[in-house]
Amino acid sequence: MSRSTPKSDNPFYDASLNARHFRAKAFKLFTLSSIVFAISFLLFFLGDMVYKGLPDFQQAYIKIDVSYSEKSLASIRQAVDKKYRRVVSRSWLRGIPRQVEANPELMNTTQTRWVLLNHQVDQYLKGHYYKVKAKNIKLIDAMQKEGKVELQFNEIFFTHGDSKIPENSGFKSAIIGSILTLLVMMVVAFPLGVMTAVYLEEFAPDNRWTQLIEININNLAAIPSILFGLLGLAVFITLFGMPRSSPLVGGLTLALMTLPVIIVSARAALRSVPDNIRQAGYGLGLTKIQVVQDHVLPLAFPGIMTGSIIGLAHAMGETAPLIIIGMIAFIPDTPTSIFEAATVMPAQLFTWAGMPERAYVERTAAGIMVLISVLITMNTFAIYLRKKFEVKW
């Protein structure tokens, strides 16, 4: 910069300023690098998850003959040729009796099928760490050249529940479990939160009792989530005897945790409705409750929704309290009611992350991609709602 060259004819030249400008620039650079670090971490992190998770949306299949006979039904390993027995998935073979049941004319025939390969071969084909015998690798390589081994869309991930066999495990029961749990949560937390907000904002007298409630709600928002798990365990399960690991208990626990989020945002939305709308209502001879119900609440509704969606997204990613109440049980079957044992998406990710097989790392990362996509969609929708209905009074 030219300001650093001293000029005798410049009455505004001040040598001491150089050092000060340097310090100011260094400070600005520090703040800039902070945010650059934070954002690049985010990008690195998302990139890392996509890099690890994306391959999981495909799984390896092999095209071989499968014989449907009494013998193979009695011992499913017999259904495929001996040389393939170490590479195909046990879980696929276990499905053979069901195939026959659904389609009896298959009996005593031999069909050429795309058969799921096991996770070790799958990992080999994706270029990851694997444990496959040399002779089997030769076999797979040869089949691949013939076009009889290929990566196909991983349908299992979306149609199966958890499994101890990596290639057979899916996210479905966790997704359903999440939906059931969040449903319970919203049914409890939404009306309770909105009603509390309406009471505090529109009806409560400004006295010590009200202040106590306010302080309480603020503190409730800062309690570590894991402690809500302790509450759920001690009260809902031990005291009330509700079924452990169930979406009912999970939903109730999350409801208490999300309550302050909904209350705070609903209050903000109610407060943003201008007073003259209330006064107009009173002027028409309406009672306070009518005014709130018919005029204030509808206007505050988008704001309340925005806050609730954010609270919902928050609850969807919550794991710690649900672990405490046992929602990390091994759940291969999709739960059908809120009283059955279930797991939720983040808890399923936790379980997979703890598995020793390398294939589960991929599964976890893929599950994370699904979960984060849902969360970002929800948050974007909430922001959209806020922008769309943002009214400047």
Next chain:
Amino acid sequence: MKQEKNTKIQVRDLNLYYGDNHALHNISMDIQENKITALIGPSGCGKSTFLRCLNRMNDLITSAKIEGEVIIDDKNIYDKDVDEVAVRKRIGMVFQQPNPFPKSIYENIAYAALKHGIVKKGASCDELVEKSLIQAGLWEEVKHKLSEPGTSLSGGQQQRLCIARTIAVQPDVILMDEPTSALDPISTEKIEALMLELKKQYTIIIVTHNMQQAGRIADMTAFFHMGDLIEYAETETIFINPVEKKTEDYITGRFG
């Protein structure tokens, strides 16, 4: 670019744009040393904008674009080799709302002087604080409570503190943007008296919406209207015998 001897600031063909909005049109005027120059005009006429051009405060507004020259001591302050920070050090500013820093009275005054290296911490700094407060006519009122926060003072005292703070940096010129509009009449009177005292040492330029104030204290008065400098002359001339019709209309209260 030699200036006349008693001219402190020479403005030449100054234009200012806020984005597409042409806010100041071809302003040229000479501001004299050790005089009080008042800028008057209806609100939105560009007088405050013009004032901020004189110490490059408009640089802070990213949409503002400035053309023309503001020459101080034979140097255009908009030249590339001029540091706006150095300009602001030489040309101090007092704002409409008193805005003391949330620090003690002492620190309010010492802060910038210490940073500029005008004084070092210790006796010389104490001396400067005292001198500045005496000049601003505030010393007697605050000398026993220098460590109290500046915000604890009354509005008028706060404004004088802000003036003392500006003086402490030892500028040549003091710009004042409606310094008394937020104050009561008694405080206003004190500040006006202070200005008359200060002009012996400093060149003062004041924006005011109060014509009586301009009449009371200003040596020179400039009338702005819709981004144009309509008339600039000795205060008496402007008030008693204006050349332009618009000036007369404004002075006699027909608009504004």
Next chain:
Amino acid sequence: MKSFELKQRNHGLKEQLIHLCLISAAAISVLTTFGVLFSILFEAIEFFQMRSFWYFITGTEWSPGVDNSKFGALPIFAGTFMITFIAMAVALPIGLGSAIFLSEYASPFWRDKLKPLLEILAGIPTVVYGFFAAITVAPGIVNFFASLGIQASFNSALASGIVMGIMIIPVISSLSDDVIRAVPDSLRKASLGLGMTEGETIFNIVLPSALPGIISASILGLSKALGETMIVVMAAGLRPNMTWNPLEDMTTVTVRIVDALVGDNEFNSPDTLSAFALGLVLFAVTLVLNVISLSLIRKFKEKYKVNTL
């Protein structure tokens, strides 16, 4: 006339009913806090009837599940402190730096782009951070230090501390950003008008003015770090370990709570109940921190008369 009165009375009844519903909703919200407190407190009291309170807070051996089980939580507190300290060392400068950049330097264009990105960071579930810490960061740290000839644990406090710090960045930056923006512009102008550089103005005028809010944000971040569970459960150790070396494995209060409750222990055994004793400590500490944080932010609001925080 009669029907009119009747209608009026019905109306009154309905109104009262609704009013009652609203009050009970508010009451439930309040009861929740007490519910959390009491459910933890009662079980914790039961624990302290079986085991010494004094040894719990000063003892250095934590060995549940054996015949002569001991519950000295000091090493657990030490691990929690260490990991929280690392997290704050990461989050404080970066969170505050980001907040200053967003509020003071960034143009509205960049601000609008960068702020939602930081909010994404806040929306990532902690289990995901935990996975990242365990799978990517921890091995990275082991490899890095191995190349220097230093041995680091795969469950090092450093790995979970760093990732936890990143998780807290948006907590600190978001509130700090709000507070810094609430500092009146007139103060910036006054300082710039005195010939201060932008950096000096921010450092000497804006930041000290926003200090109560910034401290409040940091305390909130601290309390979040103390209560964070998934990152440490997945990436930190299980072993109570009192050490100053952040490359060793350490455990935290939350890890031990989870560990005590996911097993198949009897609910009323000291092993299980120790979780509630630890929970009580966590509850008390985070509550105190939150109260301090709230009172600081209230002071800031009063000082500058802002209602938007």
